[in-house]
Amino acid sequence: MLKLNVNRQDRELDVDPGTPLLWALRDGLGLTGTKYGCGVAQCGACTVHVDGEAIRSCVTAVSDVAGKRVVTIEGLAEAEAQPLQEAWIQEDVPQCGYCQSGQLMAAAALLRERPRPSDQDIDDAMSGNLCRCATYPRIRRAIHLAAGLKAKGGTR
């Protein structure tokens, strides 16, 4: 049995320790908000936070996160999620939406490090997250907007 802390809950999983965290979350815990896109850390659709840092869950063995705090899109703290979601809605960002969980998790980690990111910061932090619908210009605008909302303490 592997012991994990996911979205502030202790969970136990009976899987091969080498199983990527992505599949432990999706198949093992039913947390399907984290997406599979490439399996080789090329697209960012599987981005989650481990001890506050954005990582690619498709290339992270589940045994490597035992005892660490894993946060997925379903468990992103309200204070972080709310301004981002609000900004994403205002800019009408998603098209197919498949990559957006990963985009939001990457953006949340960016805003934690750089509360008012520059365009260059956004390029640096977000270029690992692919979007086949090319919602990039809207993601960029939404990150700037979310930074502003967060500074004001949200909108609701």
Add this chain to the structure above:
Amino acid sequence: MTAALAVNRRVFLKAGAAAGGGLLVGLSLPRGLGAQESAAPGGPKYPPEAFVRIAPDGTTTVIVGRSEMGQGVYTALAMLLCEDLDADWSKVRVESAPVAAVYNNTAFGIQATGGSTTTWSSWDQMRTVGATARAMLVAEAAARWSVAPDSCRTQNGVVSHPPSGRSFRYGELAEAAAKRTAPASVVLKDEKAFTLIGKPVRRLDTPEKLDGRAQFGLDVKRPGMLTAVVARPPVFGGKVRSVDAAAARAVRGVKDVAEVPSGVAVIADGFWPAQQGREALKIEWDDGPNASFSTDSLRAEYAALAKTPGLVAKREGGPIDEALSGAAKRLEAEYEVPYLAHATMEPLNCVVDLRADGCTLWTGTQFQTFDRAAAATAAGLRPEQVEIHTMFLGGGFGRRANPASDWIVEAVEVAKRAKAPVKVVWTREDDTRGGYYRPFWYDRIAGGLDVAGNPVAWRHTIVGQSIIAGTPFEPGMVKDGIDSSSVEGAADLPYAIPSLHVELHSPKKGVPVLWWRSVGHSHNAFVTECFLDELAHAAGRDPLEFRRALLKGHARHLGALELAAEKAGWGKPLPAGRARGLAVHESFGSFAAQVAEVSLVKGRPRVHRVVCAIDCGKIVNPDTIAAQMEGAVGFGLSAALYGEITLKEGRIEQSNFHDYPIVRMDEMPAVETHIVPSREKPGGVGEPGTPPIAPAVANALFALTGKRLRRLPIRREDLA
């Protein structure tokens, strides 16, 4: 426009009570045509004819028969219906429809989403249903108040009677209204009174795509469900010779290994064990007839073929050879574009629950009617025994509209052996190598100018596989051997050139091909718009002015072109090291022009800004149009800069995003969209933004470097 309604003669308006109370309005087929739909076992949760359901609490559910793959149809169709319903937009929800003939796309006669048809083909239908529901709610209110229906008003989900100040919310009327007879005809709202159509409206599906709730095919979980991956032949047309599955079966979590017609399935209790099991398989393949296929030899073969006469797709004016040889100046060029994968972010997948008397599928598909028929055949059932739940599509771009229903049939075959509900998952590598590509095209083109620099002759020979041949679309789309999708955007060249000649070769090859966002236009726009630029340069004329002179009588091309040029500041000075290029192209009933601004960064092209102008007739949601232009630019730019599927010894050389890259955040240009005001019939929006971007970028790079780019993707060595 106030129009009395002409519903498609084959369908009738129908209204009744919804299962949980409330009003349901939809369309119904004449008895016989639709009867089989309601016989499906297990039955869907609403009658298949429902298009809208208004619950007692006012929740208004629009049931959409088109697939949402990012193009915004859930929102657009709900807007059309709710405009004439005068619904409370904050209470509007969308559900995906089951498979039923009444949801057929009126453009195709099957339930399908593609060809940028959704908006225009649903326009009258959705509005009529909305107007009918509204009329029934008004009739109920008027009866309760004993007033004339036309003295009542509707707005925001409320019927009011201004003279007396009384009002009812729709939800309060819905249940009783359902007992009324639907009116035989309704009057659609005057355009001047529109509150939704033509206004920027935020998408209805956004909130659930921001917190992990949205359900894509890959997210479906059923009780007792297993997961399978399939080892497919490395060469198209190959077959299993022998399998040693001992090591695969030993992988913890693997339940079974089974041969299926498309390969060897490893069935496990989750994706990871299935994948581990597949890696442990030892399979000997019979590579079949395509074992030596390579794109290098294909190129050489096509280049030779392009020099020979093909089938004539277009002949206008006098003999082309005379016109060319009589020209004062003559240009010739050869162009090529590669096979392309769709690379949807969500790889293919399908969940199948196969039972003795029925089969239920959960998948993201654009082709419900064909998929249902194919699943039924594979399962040995009748189509009406197969139910499909269309999930959100993590991108489609044509890949999920396959007349061969490849991933559906395979999943049913796996389910026959799994003896349990099963999800078949394609990895990124499977998806990249699984075929059904945009065809490789090779073009030979010649043009002649008179002494004044006006084009007098244009000969274009196109070589590439037919997408349509061998599909159910062949009778309608292949005429005298010409697949209209191979020559679209080339045979209908808008430019006034006295002698125009287009020929086509459609060689048959073992690589499966399919439509890829904008289909034939994806290659013909590149060739024709780049070669026109070549002619402009040879004539010593500005590319905009040259096109303008040749587009007299093509007001919509011109309108888009002029608007894009004006907004982009065409002709105005740019900083050193930057240049602009333009292209204009008609596709799917819309006219799109783009001006791209480029530079070179370390020898690689960099696109800074793209100004789009589109005339797509009457519009529904301007913000969706802008989003689709942005998306189409990113999609087309990925192909222009990177996209290439190559084969060597029958094997695909690419596998994942590292060798089949798509544009990333730091490479995405700023995209501006300007909509040409138009009162024309609505056109498509999902695809028309794709064709112009590659030629606009290539033409800009020519302006910058003097190098003509006649093949895609753009290679560094072609710019040096």
